[in-house]
Amino acid sequence: SQQDTNRSNIQRYQELKLEISTLSQRVDRIFSEQQxxxxxxxxxxxxxxxxxxxxxxxxxxxxxxxIFQSKSQE
Structure with missing residues (x-):
């Protein structure tokens, strides 16, 4: 049903948000290490x-x- 689709879309959206946040933190950490x-x-x-x-x-x-020494000895 439409409700199930919405629910799974919302769940997928939350998962992606978390994944993006995790990746973003990892990128920040890598950047700091490289600095x-x-x-x-x-x-x-x-x-x-x-x-x-x-x-x-x-x-x-x-x-x-x-050089100065050898010149002075000449």
Whole structure:
């Protein structure tokens, strides 16, 4: 009957609403996790670049002082 159809439609609607809500929460959680991963990656990258930068500066300083030493010994 029409009433049964309506009842099953309403039930299906409620199930879909719940499913959408669950999926939406899952998407939010995945998004948050990805934000954390990205932030960690950015931090690690910045740290690595900073380390590489200070190492290359130290290397250049060392070279410079060696060049000055060898020039002063000439």
């Amino acid at each position: 954390i991963v990205l932030r960690t990656f950015e931090t690690d990258t910045a740290r690595a670049l900073s380390t590489a930068d200070s190492r290359s500066r130290a290397f250049v300083d060392e070279l410079r002082s060696q």
